[in-house]
Amino acid sequence: MDIFITGANGFLGKRFVSALKKSGHKITAPSSKDCDLTKQNALLKFNNKKYDQIFHLAVWTRAGSWLAGHSGEAWLINQQINTNVLSWWKQYQPQAKLIAIGTSTSYGEKEKMIESNYMASQPADNFYTYAMAKRMLYIGLKSFHDQFRLNYLYVVPDTLYGPEYHLDDRPLHLIYELIRKVLRGKIYGEPVMFYGNGFNKREVVFVDDFVKITIRINKKIRNDIINIAPEKEYTLRQYVKLICEKIDYDFNKVKFDNSKNVGISSRCLSAKKLKKILPNIKFTPIETGISKTVDWFLKNKNTLLK
Numbered sequence: 001m002d003i004f005i006t007g008a009n010g011f012l013g014k015r016f017v018s019a020l021k022k023s024g025h026k027i028t029a030p031s032s033k034d035c036d037l038t039k040q041n042a043l044l045k046f047n048n049k050k051y052d053q054i055f056h057l058a059v060w061t062r063a064g065s066w067l068a069g070h071s072g073e074a075w076l077i078n079q080q081i082n083t084n085v086l087s088w089w090k091q092y093q094p095q096a097k098l099i100a101i102g103t104s105t106s107y108g109e110k111e112k113m114i115e116s117n118y119m120a121s122q123p124a125d126n127f128y129t130y131a132m133a134k135r136m137l138y139i140g141l142k143s144f145h146d147q148f149r150l151n152y153l154y155v156v157p158d159t160l161y162g163p164e165y166h167l168d169d170r171p172l173h174l175i176y177e178l179i180r181k182v183l184r185g186k187i188y189g190e191p192v193m194f195y196g197n198g199f200n201k202r203e204v205v206f207v208d209d210f211v212k213i214t215i216r217i218n219k220k221i222r223n224d225i226i227n228i229a230p231e232k233e234y235t236l237r238q239y240v241k242l243i244c245e246k247i248d249y250d251f252n253k254v255k256f257d258n259s260k261n262v263g264i265s266s267r268c269l270s271a272k273k274l275k276k277i278l279p280n281i282k283f284t285p286i287e288t289g290i291s292k293t294v295d296w297f298l299k300n301k302n303t304l305l306k
Helices: 013-022 042-046 064-069 071-092 125-148 174-188 207-220 236-247 272-277 286-299
Strands: 002-006 026-028 053-056 097-101 152-157 159-161 193-195 204-206 225-228 255-257
Touching (some): 002 013, 013 026, 042 071, 053 071, 071 125, 097 125, 152 207, 159 207, 174 193, 174 236, 204 207, 204 286, 225 272, 236 286
Parallel strands (some): 053 097, 097 152, 152 225, 193 255
């Protein structure tokens, strides 16, 4: 198949490009320098080919508290990107199936994280802009299917992690920030302190699992929303302990600041729908995933510990 991929140079995009090429597909994957998706006509240069599928992975966001200070920019830029991609799809590539990525942060804090609740209640304040932009993308997909009969797939992962993360100065997501703090404690003797009591639970998804499962799901269904996650969460203490064991740092030295608020106590996607479609699905054990991620982090510690 001929496949077009946006966001191909990102953490997730590079893996999709590699996996799809290995499967024999022809890939068109422009960089952001070659194709500024915030520009209305940026995609017109790719109209010389009719694509079978479009993987829309491009997004403008950052980890941590970054969104709180950039909510307006995040809303405007993500809306521009999504609108331009969907418009190009409808006008010039209607034969293609569009595969887009959602976010677990779109779920309301008090809702069961099952697909039918994706649009229910309000997302958390600290992720509101990003979460709502992703909801609008989903509405766009559904609307284009309803009116124009275009085909789509919308997949929702929990927090992704794994090797080959970014090496620039962007804030680090959950697992990487935990590794960074523990490693600085080991190398520089800095105090290793985390907010909260450490018993709040979070779910993570090994990035290669997400890519493989998305490709498998894509062959089976269309015009639907699917959570992709192991439906298994761990406490912050468990993640930190695994990291400490991997890099040989005494977990008993780690401190937790109970006076700081860390948000809700648990977040875990429902995988009931996924397991019905792929009943024997398996995810990388957390011990293996953490080990591989720490190994990569250690190889790049001179950059990541700055």
